[in-house]
Amino acid sequence: MASSKRDKADYYTLKARSEGYPARSIYKLEEINQNFRIIKPGDSVLDVGASPGSWTLYTDRELIKGRGRIVSVDLNPLNLRCVPPTVIFFQGDAFSKEIRAKLIELGPYDAIISDAAPMTTGIRTVDTSRSENLAEEVVHLSEEHLKTHGNLVIKIFQGGGEERILKRMRELFYKARAFKPKASRDDSFELFLIGLDKK
């Protein structure tokens, strides 16, 4: 197992490569699902900020197990050798009028998972505020288009209003909490907000 920060990055990156995933982020979703059982076989899942495609591929292979549907959306294309038949991909801004309408048309969803992150500028206040906006958009989407008893995962940069968003999630879900996966880089200020069992 990894010992230093750099080793840890290498460990997860190499592991992802050897298992056929385009990004090390797969291990964050794996850890989240092991802890909270977000997705089960046959579910309909919306994956926001899906490129290059590790979460989408892992969801197909290990969580819905080739059954159900994954609607994936990103500003950038997926980078998968083979896009599984369960996946419908849209390229564009998930919250633009046009793409949002398409996502809604294919819902409602059993789970909404968002690893969406803004292009970072290095200016912490700008980055956290952009991340907060994305997280808020995903919460809005889940208010109407996540099924009752559905689950939600949202990435947010710490310092980006996570307490306020968590408070809203506690109103919408029977359980809501913040989670920092071990697979997150030590120097990353990302956090995942988990909403379980929508009211």
Ligand SMILES: C[S@@+](CC[C@H](N)C(=O)[O-])C[C@H]1O[C@@H](n2cnc3c(N)ncnc32)[C@H](O)[C@@H]1O
């Ligand atoms: C950390 S990456 C996601 C990695 C992905 N979960 C995986 O496992 O391969 C964050 C992604 O969020 C996307 N993103 C940011 N804002 C977005 C938006 N408004 N609509 C769609 N995608 C967005 C970025 O283009 C970027 O690809």
